[in-house]
Amino acid sequence: MKNIKEPFIHISRREHMPLWKSMLIRVGAVLVALILSAILISAAAPDSQGFFGFFGSLFKGAFGTERRIWQLLQNTFLLLGVAVALVVAFKMKFWNLGGNGQILMGCLMTAICMKYLGGKLPDPVVWLLMLVSSLLAGALWAGIPAIFKAFFNTNESLFTLMMNYIAVCLVKFFISASTETQTGTMPPLSDGALPTLGEGQMGTSLLTILIFAIVTLVIYAYLRFSKHGYEIALIGDSKNTARYAGINVKKVIIRTLILSGALCGLVGFVLTGAINHNVTSTMDGNMGFTGIMVAWMGKFDPLIMAGVSFFIIFLDRGMSTVCSDFRFTSEALSDIVVGLIYFFFIGCEFFIRYRVRFAGGKTKHTPSPEQDREATSKEPPLPEEGGEKEGN
Amino acid sequence: MDNAALELRHISKYFGSVAANKDIDLTLKKGEILALLGENGSGKTTLMNMISGIYYPDEGRIFVNGEEAVISSPQDAFRYKIGMVHQHFKLIDIFTAAQNIVLGTGSKGIAHINEEVKEIAEKYGFDIDPKKKIYDMSVSEKQTVEIVKVLYRGADILILDEPTAVLTPQETEKLFAVMRAMKADGKSIIIITHKLNEVMAISDRVAVLRKGEYIGCVDTAKTGPAALTEMMVGEKVTLNIARPAPKLDRPLLEIRDLTVNNDEGSRAIEHLSFFIRGGEILGVAGIAGCGQRELCETIAGLRKAESGAIYHEGESILGLSPRAITARGVAMSFIPEDRLGMGLAPSMSITDNMMLKNYQEHGYSRKEKAPDENSPENAEGKSFKDRADAFFDRHCPFVNRKRARAEAERVISELDIVTPSTETPVRRLSGGNVQKVLLGREILIEPNVLITAYPVRGLDINSSYLIYDILNRQKEAGTGILFIGEDLDVMLALCDKIMVLCHGKMMGVVHADKTSKEQLGLMMAGALDLEEEKGKPMGVAKDSRIGEEQA
Numbered sequence: 001m002k003n004i005k006e007p008f009i010h011i012s013r014r015e016h017m018p019l020w021k022s023m024l025i026r027v028g029a030v031l032v033a034l035i036l037s038a039i040l041i042s043a044a045a046p047d048s049q050g051f052f053g054f055f056g057s058l059f060k061g062a063f064g065t066e067r068r069i070w071q072l073l074q075n076t077f078l079l080l081g082v083a084v085a086l087v088v089a090f091k092m093k094f095w096n097l098g099g100n101g102q103i104l105m106g107c108l109m110t111a112i113c114m115k116y117l118g119g120k121l122p123d124p125v126v127w128l129l130m131l132v133s134s135l136l137a138g139a140l141w142a143g144i145p146a147i148f149k150a151f152f153n154t155n156e157s158l159f160t161l162m163m164n165y166i167a168v169c170l171v172k173f174f175i176s177a178s179t180e181t182q183t184g185t186m187p188p189l190s191d192g193a194l195p196t197l198g199e200g201q202m203g204t205s206l207l208t209i210l211i212f213a214i215v216t217l218v219i220y221a222y223l224r225f226s227k228h229g230y231e232i233a234l235i236g237d238s239k240n241t242a243r244y245a246g247i248n249v250k251k252v253i254i255r256t257l258i259l260s261g262a263l264c265g266l267v268g269f270v271l272t273g274a275i276n277h278n279v280t281s282t283m284d285g286n287m288g289f290t291g292i293m294v295a296w297m298g299k300f301d302p303l304i305m306a307g308v309s310f311f312i313i314f315l316d317r318g319m320s321t322v323c324s325d326f327r328f329t330s331e332a333l334s335d336i337v338v339g340l341i342y343f344f345f346i347g348c349e350f351f352i353r354y355r356v357r358f359a360g361g362k363t364k365h366t367p368s369p370e371q372d373r374e375a376t377s378k379e380p381p382l383p384e385e386g387g388e389k390e391g392n
Numbered sequence: 393m394d395n396a397a398l399e400l401r402h403i404s405k406y407f408g409s410v411a412a413n414k415d416i417d418l419t420l421k422k423g424e425i426l427a428l429l430g431e432n433g434s435g436k437t438t439l440m441n442m443i444s445g446i447y448y449p450d451e452g453r454i455f456v457n458g459e460e461a462v463i464s465s466p467q468d469a470f471r472y473k474i475g476m477v478h479q480h481f482k483l484i485d486i487f488t489a490a491q492n493i494v495l496g497t498g499s500k501g502i503a504h505i506n507e508e509v510k511e512i513a514e515k516y517g518f519d520i521d522p523k524k525k526i527y528d529m530s531v532s533e534k535q536t537v538e539i540v541k542v543l544y545r546g547a548d549i550l551i552l553d554e555p556t557a558v559l560t561p562q563e564t565e566k567l568f569a570v571m572r573a574m575k576a577d578g579k580s581i582i583i584i585t586h587k588l589n590e591v592m593a594i595s596d597r598v599a600v601l602r603k604g605e606y607i608g609c610v611d612t613a614k615t616g617p618a619a620l621t622e623m624m625v626g627e628k629v630t631l632n633i634a635r636p637a638p639k640l641d642r643p644l645l646e647i648r649d650l651t652v653n654n655d656e657g658s659r660a661i662e663h664l665s666f667f668i669r670g671g672e673i674l675g676v677a678g679i680a681g682c683g684q685r686e687l688c689e690t691i692a693g694l695r696k697a698e699s700g701a702i703y704h705e706g707e708s709i710l711g712l713s714p715r716a717i718t719a720r721g722v723a724m725s726f727i728p729e730d731r732l733g734m735g736l737a738p739s740m741s742i743t744d745n746m747m748l749k750n751y752q753e754h755g756y757s758r759k760e761k762a763p764d765e766n767s768p769e770n771a772e773g774k775s776f777k778d779r780a781d782a783f784f785d786r787h788c789p790f791v792n793r794k795r796a797r798a799e800a801e802r803v804i805s806e807l808d809i810v811t812p813s814t815e816t817p818v819r820r821l822s823g824g825n826v827q828k829v830l831l832g833r834e835i836l837i838e839p840n841v842l843i844t845a846y847p848v849r850g851l852d853i854n855s856s857y858l859i860y861d862i863l864n865r866q867k868e869a870g871t872g873i874l875f876i877g878e879d880l881d882v883m884l885a886l887c888d889k890i891m892v893l894c895h896g897k898m899m900g901v902v903h904a905d906k907t908s909k910e911q912l913g914l915m916m917a918g919a920l921d922l923e924e925e926k927g928k929p930m931g932v933a934k935d936s937r938i939g940e941e942q943a
Contacts, residue, residue, distance in 0.1 A: 010448070010450070012406060012407070012450065013407055225790045225791065225793075226789045226790050226791065227751055227752065227788075227789060227790065227791050228789070229791075230744070230747070230751050230791050233737075233740065233744075234737050234740070234748070237737040237738060237739045237740055238734070238736075238737050238738065240734040241734055241735060241736060241737045241748070242737075243694060243714070244692070244694060244714060244724075244734050244735060244748075245714070245748045245749055245751075246713060246714040246715030246718065246749070
């Protein structure tokens with residue numbers, strides 16, 4: 001017998017996995033990641049409160065007080081709003097990386113309206129102007145790259161990304177030009193703030209939650225049932241086919257990005273008008289990028305994205321409490337833990353899609369386990385898909 | 393045993409739950425040409441990919457020259473002197489033939505290579521210019537480069553994956569001559585094909601696969617097309633295509649002096665003029681890339697014409713939007729090389745693909761034909777309810793999936809489409825079923841002109857015959873059909889007339905029952921131009937030409 005080397009790992013694609021099994025894998029992955037994090041944190045913390053202390057802090061940070069719960073929900077829906085705005089473009093395979101800039105433009109226009117019109121016009125009029133101008137500004141910031149994409153086929157990722165920096169500079173310019181103190185920060189604007197729907201944190205949060213819950217449902221229906229949604233999906237799938245169906249591809253690209261940008265502008269409107277009452281160049285909180293992750297992890301489905309968004313905000317808020325409870329001076333460890341959890345959460349998708357087998361000892365002939373065969377044969381017979389096509 | 397160049401024992405390969413190859417045994421003897429026959433999706437290419445190191449088998453063993461071999465990469469395959477010529481060429485366009493040939497071998501200076509390439513070419517009778525750039529080459533020249541590349545690397549076992557799919561009959565003959573020369577030199581060759589006449593012409597033995605399983609291996613001399621088909625399909629098939637007599641109807645679509653550019657801006661179609669009549673099938677023959685695609689796209693309104701005119705029932709449709717052209721009853725099912733690039737959205741369900749062309753109409757006023765122009769006179773005669781319906785049709789923001797699903801169900805049952813459900817993405821369907829979905833949708837809008845390009849490309853025999861039936865039914869219903877085809881045997885049997893294009897120029901239109909494959913081949917290669925011939929050569933069909941009668 002000659003010396004025969006066989007590839008060590010053998011990876012093959014799974015056709016299908018039942019939902020409960022894939023959910024189990026995902027939940028398992030997150031649990032493993034959390035346990036690893038707990039070990040890491042309790043080992044590294046200068047003032048260790050033990051393995052279970054980590055979980056205590058994590059949940060306390062997210063759900064500890066009523067105020068925290070409202071903030072958790074508020075941030076969840078804000079992030080969801082951004083992710084939904086991006087998904088509108090992503091469904092068309094238009095990679096809108098300009099969420100941050102579009103949000104900031106919304107913030108900026110809202111702040112301008114509040115500063116110069118607040119108190120001088122009746123509140124409802126100011127609110128309306130704030131809303132309209134922030135929607136338009138967001139739409140403009142996404143519309144410009146869309147026009148260039150449609151007519152000159154420029155790279156939308158780079159273009160939208162660069163628009164972010166312009167927005168940051170515009171905000172900085174506005175702050176320094178409009179405040180006398182030259183400190184680079186803006187005092188809270190008192191006039192023209194949006195009304196609250198109750199007392200304390202709940203009042204502010206409730207408005208945000210309501211707005212983006214509605215937006216999410218509307219966009220869900222828009223993408224799924226409307227003619228526009230159909231056109232978007234068609235262009236995303238195959239531009240040639242869309243052209244063949246008689247769709248004006250340029251028009252749809254621009255229209256869709258105007259919607260995507262306007263929704264980001266709406267987030268800015270809420271951030272400045274309802275929550276912070278001022279504007280800073282980092283007010284977007286990087287949601288334009290986190291939203292991309294939410295969109296992908298939520299498989300572009302607004303309803304799943306709601307869950308993902310909740311999970312990410314839960315981690316974010318929980319970990320900041322963990323850091324303060326364990327007296328970490330830097331955020332670095334928090335970032336490591338969050339990264340670890342993402343890694344497991346996303347990494348487990350590989351095992352959902354592929355079956356991995358290791359080379360079994362020396363025997364060359366490794367028949368696949370019988371149950372494998374049986375499990376596969378039960379599935380509905382697939383029409384002879386081009387096995388020849390795959391992997392090319 | 394020792395005269396076997398290559399032996400496969402119990403080879404299996406699974407893609408998810410699909411067994412692409414199941415327990416396959418195959419022996420290639422030294423110095424023979426083995427044809428690997430099977431329908432699309434029967435696992436031929438998968439099997440060959442395992443031999444050439446692209447896939448690794450899940451089960452089974454491979455022996456080369458009697459010794460067990462582990463081939464886990466294309467480099468391994470080369471070490472075992474196995475070379476594969478893929479169906480889709482893997483050449484670099486801006487390099488010369490010689491540069492492509494030495495690529496990745498550790499070159500020894502290009503002058504040297506030119507000599508060696510010439511040597512190989514002379515030995516086997518290739519026609520190759522090592523200094524020619526790939527982008528200047530015809531398809532058959534590119535194929536030659538691929539084969540020489542494999543030989544240059546010292547392959548003793550050659551695998552050719554559907555080499556004749558892109559060649560004219562004359563080029564195929566040339567290829568076969570080269571293959572015989574290689575065989576005489578002791579090379580062992582596996583040729584993948586599904587054309588039976590070629591199997592009979594070139595091979596020593598035939599191995600047949602069906603649905604991933606090995607059916608058997610027979611000596612070519614002791615078998616015939618009918619027996620092979622039966623092995624391939626698993627049942628007896630009659631190999632006759634019906635051709636109902638055409639009812640000579642008025643011209644429906646008229647192309648006059650049409651000139652069109654391709655994407656690169658050079659001429660794709662030059663001064664082309666012809667008719668399509670109702671109730672006839674007009675075939676378009678030509679080697680790949682001689683303007684068929686551009687012709688289809690121009691008729692469907694997807695491409696701008698440089699000059700010329702297109703009339704549909706006497707009215708010019710040049711410059712109308714694709715939607716308006718569809719509304720007039722011109723349907724197109726264009727099946728490009730990748731089958732799913734145009735006409736279908738691969739990730740979408742059958743239902744969603746059904747409404748590709750009519751999603752704009754919600755379907756409340758479906759009974760009357762959808763008005764293409766909302767002119768005021770049109771609206772005048774209708775009741776308020778009709779007008780409200782029509783308005784709602786256009787402006788309802790939602791698509792009507794219920795109707796699309798019903799249409800999908802209808803097409804699935806009428807054309808026997810095999811699919812788990814109406815919601816399955818079309819890319820998950822097999823090639824034949826994809827084509828049926830496409831044709832089914834086009835027929836659903838009851839066109840009077842149907843343009844269909846390569847409708848049976850990659851289909852198994854039964855599906856192909858089903859498609860021919862569908863086309864014949866349309867023809868008998870009075871539809872004018874433009875059939876862009878590639879298999880001349882099929883075109884000769886199915887079409888009423890055949891128009892031959894060569895580099896976008898018309899070489900002539902001939903009656904299918906009065907011409908021959910050789911004549912068509914010469915015309916495709918540009919060697920015979922009936923347009924230039926004086927008098928009336930054999931088989932010329934006058935009445936598809938502009939001039940005798942004007943619409």
